[in-house]
Amino acid sequence: MKQSIKPRPQIDLLADGILQGNRMMLSQAITIIESNLAEDQKLSSGLLDKIIHATGNSIRIGITGVPGVGKSSFIEAFGKYIINLGKRVAVLAVDPSSQLSKGSILGDKTRMEELSKNSAAYVRPSPAGNKLGGVAHSTYETILLCEAAGFDIIIVETVGVGQSEVSVKNVTDFFLLLMLAGAGDELQGMKKGITEIADALVITKADHDNVKHATAAKAAYQQALHLQPLARSGWIPGVLTASAHTGEGIGEIWKLILSFTEQTMSTGFFHDNRRQQGMEYFEDRFKSILYSEVENSPALQAEKEKLKHEIQQQKISPTRAAEMLLIAFHREAGMRKF
Numbered sequence: 498m499k500q501s502i503k504p505r506p507q508i509d510l511l512a513d514g515i516l517q518g519n520r521m522m523l524s525q526a527i528t529i530i531e532s533n534l535a536e537d538q539k540l541s542s543g544l545l546d547k548i549i550h551a552t553g554n555s556i557r558i559g560i561t562g563v564p565g566v567g568k569s570s571f572i573e574a575f576g577k578y579i580i581n582l583g584k585r586v587a588v589l590a591v592d593p594s595s596q597l598s599k600g601s602i603l604g605d606k607t608r609m610e611e612l613s614k615n616s617a618a619y620v621r622p623s624p625a626g627n628k629l630g631g632v633a634h635s636t637y638e639t640i641l642l643c644e645a646a647g648f649d650i651i652i653v654e655t656v657g658v659g660q661s662e663v664s665v666k667n668v669t670d671f672f673l674l675l676m677l678a679g680a681g682d683e684l685q686g687m688k689k690g691i692t693e694i695a696d697a698l699v700i701t702k703a704d705h706d707n708v709k710h711a712t713a714a715k716a717a718y719q720q721a722l723h724l725q726p727l728a729r730s731g732w733i734p735g736v737l738t739a740s741a742h743t744g745e746g747i748g749e750i751w752k753l754i755l756s757f758t759e760q761t762m763s764t765g766f767f768h769d770n771r772r773q774q775g776m777e778y779f780e781d782r783f784k785s786i787l788y789s790e791v792e793n794s795p796a797l798q799a800e801k802e803k804l805k806h807e808i809q810q811q812k813i814s815p816t817r818a819a820e821m822l823l824i825a826f827h828r829e830a831g832m833r834k835f
Contacts (some may be wrong), residue, residue, distance in 0.1 A: 512547035548645035560666040560673030561655040570741040573609045580617045587619040587648035678714035702740035711738045
């Protein structure tokens with residue numbers, strides 16, 4: 498018995514639905530964008546062309562922090578606060594993928610139960626796959642789709658994998674780092690890495706008996722930030738405390754983000770940075786497409802395995818092997834019609 502193939506929606510129908518704010522159509526489009534199938538990749542390119550004119554009108558916020566810092570609880574409280582101001586919020590929650598099973602937890606909808614049920618919110622968990630930097634391979638395109646669907650604030654909750662997480666900065670406007678008080682040496686991370694690119698640091702769980710520790714950590718971070726060079730944006734990062742449980746500090750964080758947006762728009766940095774992000778994504782996506790061409794070609798895969806064997810046998814240098822694979826790629830590309 499033949500398996501029935503699920504028909505793919507027409508691009509025009511899908512694009513119109515997204516522009517009208519149809520959440521079901523948005524979810525379908527994101528599923529296509531996330532797919533590695535060649536036919537879905539062609540669909541996604543056409544779809545993005547049709548909605549690109551309606552993008553760019555949101556504030557994109559990256560939120561990260563170590564496991565246990567309370568990212569999901571914070572985002573739920575923060576999202577509800579913004580919605581009460583009349584905004585629509587999309588949360589793109591990137592979950593870590595197992596490098597063995599390639600599966601991911603995708604539990605953020607469960608952790609943000611109230612926000613998920615809110616009609617002004619859209620929560621979409623996505624597997625990170627083998628993409629480094631705390632974001633999924635399709636995060637940039639998903640942001641564009643959510644903007645076209647009318648969401649004012651796009652929050653990217655990243656996997657929290659350490660210093661390689663900095664690539665989330667390349668798809669967002671404002672980068673928020675959540676920290677815990679009393680979790681070891683608070684100043685240790687200030688020297689290098691992710692704290693150097695954060696636009697604000699928030700000490701979470703600043704409630705009950707932890708208020709004193711959070712306040713002390715805030716003062717320590719503020720002092721340490723003065724030793725760091727000024728960011729390209731000209732923005733001086735703020736340090737705040739907040740509690741997702743009581744709501745304390747949530748409003749101040751939103752005001753800080755608005756202040757950042759106002760300042761960087763007035764200097765021209767905001768839109769210059771957006772354009773630079775688009776160029777960087779273009780470069781990254783082109784490399785990804787080239788790599789996929791090799792991965793999806795049986796002939797090129799066979800050539801690649803042969804070359805790898807020759808490298809292991811020290812019959813050829815890795816440099817020469819890479820050049821030979823490129824020659825094989827050009828040869829195969831010349832035999833195909835695009």
